[in-house]
Amino acid sequence: MDDMTRTEQALTGAIAHVDGPGAPPGLAEAIRYSVFPGGARIRPRLCLAVAQACAEDRPALSDAAAASIELLHCASLVHDDLPCFDDAEMRRGKPSVHLAYGERLAVLAGDALIVLAFETLVRDGVGAPERLPALVRIVGQSVGMPSGIAAGQAWECEPCVALTDYQRAKTGALFAAATMAGAASAGYEPGPWRGLGEQIGEAYQVADDIRDVAATADEIGKPVGRDAALGRPSAAHELGIDGAVARLKQLLGNAIETVPNCPGRDDLRATILKEAQQFLPAKILRRAA
Amino acid sequence: MDDMTRTEQALTGAIAHVDGPGAPPGLAEAIRYSVFPGGARIRPRLCLAVAQACAEDRPALSDAAAASIELLHCASLVHDDLPCFDDAEMRRGKPSVHLAYGERLAVLAGDALIVLAFETLVRDGVGAPERLPALVRIVGQSVGMPSGIAAGQAWECEPCVALTDYQRAKTGALFAAATMAGAASAGYEPGPWRGLGEQIGEAYQVADDIRDVAATADEIGKPVGRDAALGRPSAAHELGIDGAVARLKQLLGNAIETVPNCPGRDDLRATILKEAQQFLPAKILRRAA
Numbered sequence: 001m002d003d004m005t006r007t008e009q010a011l012t013g014a015i016a017h018v019d020g021p022g023a024p025p026g027l028a029e030a031i032r033y034s035v036f037p038g039g040a041r042i043r044p045r046l047c048l049a050v051a052q053a054c055a056e057d058r059p060a061l062s063d064a065a066a067a068s069i070e071l072l073h074c075a076s077l078v079h080d081d082l083p084c085f086d087d088a089e090m091r092r093g094k095p096s097v098h099l100a101y102g103e104r105l106a107v108l109a110g111d112a113l114i115v116l117a118f119e120t121l122v123r124d125g126v127g128a129p130e131r132l133p134a135l136v137r138i139v140g141q142s143v144g145m146p147s148g149i150a151a152g153q154a155w156e157c158e159p160c161v162a163l164t165d166y167q168r169a170k171t172g173a174l175f176a177a178a179t180m181a182g183a184a185s186a187g188y189e190p191g192p193w194r195g196l197g198e199q200i201g202e203a204y205q206v207a208d209d210i211r212d213v214a215a216t217a218d219e220i221g222k223p224v225g226r227d228a229a230l231g232r233p234s235a236a237h238e239l240g241i242d243g244a245v246a247r248l249k250q251l252l253g254n255a256i257e258t259v260p261n262c263p264g265r266d267d268l269r270a271t272i273l274k275e276a277q278q279f280l281p282a283k284i285l286r287r288a289a
Numbered sequence: 290m291d292d293m294t295r296t297e298q299a300l301t302g303a304i305a306h307v308d309g310p311g312a313p314p315g316l317a318e319a320i321r322y323s324v325f326p327g328g329a330r331i332r333p334r335l336c337l338a339v340a341q342a343c344a345e346d347r348p349a350l351s352d353a354a355a356a357s358i359e360l361l362h363c364a365s366l367v368h369d370d371l372p373c374f375d376d377a378e379m380r381r382g383k384p385s386v387h388l389a390y391g392e393r394l395a396v397l398a399g400d401a402l403i404v405l406a407f408e409t410l411v412r413d414g415v416g417a418p419e420r421l422p423a424l425v426r427i428v429g430q431s432v433g434m435p436s437g438i439a440a441g442q443a444w445e446c447e448p449c450v451a452l453t454d455y456q457r458a459k460t461g462a463l464f465a466a467a468t469m470a471g472a473a474s475a476g477y478e479p480g481p482w483r484g485l486g487e488q489i490g491e492a493y494q495v496a497d498d499i500r501d502v503a504a505t506a507d508e509i510g511k512p513v514g515r516d517a518a519l520g521r522p523s524a525a526h527e528l529g530i531d532g533a534v535a536r537l538k539q540l541l542g543n544a545i546e547t548v549p550n551c552p553g554r555d556d557l558r559a560t561i562l563k564e565a566q567q568f569l570p571a572k573i574l575r576r577a578a
Contacts, residue, residue, distance in 0.1 A: 018435060020435035021436075022440070022458070024443035025447070028434065079397075084393050085396075104374055104442075104443075107374075108443050112437075114403050115439065119426065122425040129418055129421065130418060132421055136425070137411060137412070140411070144408060145309070145312055148401075151316065151401075153393075156393070157313070157393050
């Protein structure tokens with residue numbers, strides 16, 4: 001089964017628990033809408049690719065880790081789109097959750113997705129309880145304080161932003177969780193896998209900055225030009241598009257070098273390079289070639 | 290050490306992790322403000338009372354469970370007070386979090402508190418990893434979907450509310466988690482402890498309805514008359530104040546009968562009765578005597 005199919009199945013299994021007896025139907029629907037259909041599912045697929053490279057012996061646990069990370073990503077998108085933050089109208093090619101279901105259900109959908117992420121990790125992790133504490137820590141670190149996604153979003157409320165802290169928390173943390181959780185779910189020590197996730201996360205952030213400047217809304221399913229409109233730091237503004245594409249390539253080269261020793265190291269490197277091709281629309285890659 | 294001191298110490302320990310290197314200072318401050326100073330801390334103290342009645346053998350784990358439940362309670366208050374929900378101006382005798390720190394930090398403080406609750410459970414639970422899966426499940430169920438606090442708040446967005454589902458999710462679930470997690474942290478089977486928590490939770494909800502009608506804002510640290518203003522179901526409106534007080538006493542009587550067999554059963558019953566005296570200001574209790 002390919003990683004995309006595994007990811008969708010794991011998410012479908014996780015979300016099924018939302019519809020239990022006595023569930024308020026509006027929130028259940030808003031949660032599904034937040035998760036399906038998805039985007040590229042790049043974080044959970046990275047998690048599964050690392051687990052495979054580490055010769056995963058507990059695929060159900062790797063699936064749970066991957067689903068948990070994607071649920072947290074979806075939660076962060078829903079809250080980030082709220083009127084008090086980006087006030088975004090479109091996400092993944094359709095109206096954002098608060099426009100479709102109202103602001104209250106958008107707040108609650110984000111909350112419930114965070115809870116579901118931890119429940120999913122534990123529900124499918126019962127076969128290997130000794131690996132759970134590390135997994136919960138990895139996942140928690142990547143979304144909470146002091147250096148997870150919530151911390152990253154909170155830097156947007158500070159008069160003076162520490163750029164490295166901001167980008168590492170807002171984007172890098174969940175990519176680091178993807179590689180670390182993939183390794184930990186397979187029984188590997190997670191620490192050595194942090195760097196790989198952080199490098200890929202930084203590359204992805206640079207690609208996102210480039211897309212925001214150079215792509216069209218149709219190509220990426222959300223409005224473009226938001227970084228400039230919101231006064232956000234952007235590699236594309238700092239380095240120009242060609243400079244940013246060069247930086248992206250450098251980061252990916254570093255990432256490839258960073259892959260820790262594991263049985264499937266070569267395959268993992270090839271997968272990362274192939275995936276990275278899809279960070280940017282082909283016309284931008286051609287332009288910068 | 291009494292339960293209040295244990296609760297405050299456990300919360301202080303949990304919150305200390307929020308200030309790690311690279312933490313955005315505004316969010317760190319908003320999180321502290323959301324948790325300290327607290328209210329009666331009734332849920333974590335109930336959790337600890339049950340753990341003691343079950344002859345707790347892992348007090349650090351019971352502390353973690355208690356702190357986790359209170360952090361989730363604080364998260365729910367912060368999000369429930371947001372402009373899109375109750376738009377509350379006061380909480381625990383001071384401006385609500387979104388008034389003090391802005392709406393964005395209030396959303397993020399709630400998010401970060403949910404994450405911290407799960408991290409706390411696992412951080413202090415490393416000594417007894419075999420008890421963690423049950424604890425994470427108990428805590429998750431009480432705040433997520435289909436029947437936790439988020440589900441309870443979501444019923445407020447439905448045109449037609451199933452009253453039992455609403456109250457059980459919005460108030461009962463976290464009380465049930467308190468008794469169940471207290472038992473599970475001490476190595477007891479949590480299932481038999483659900484009923485006790487649900488009965489105390491329902492009693493507390495009735496007391497809250499009465500306070501909203503009969504107390505003053507100074508007495509309870511938040512505005513009164515909100516249930517009527519927001520069109521919420523209320524036992525005090527349905528049964529009148531004296532009828533609601535009678536119902537409260539009946540529920541507490543049932544709760545006392547429900548306490549499962551355990552070494553400290555008699556002490557736990559006495560504690561519950563003593564605590565329940567404080568559900569209502571003395572003048573209301575006198576009036577209904």
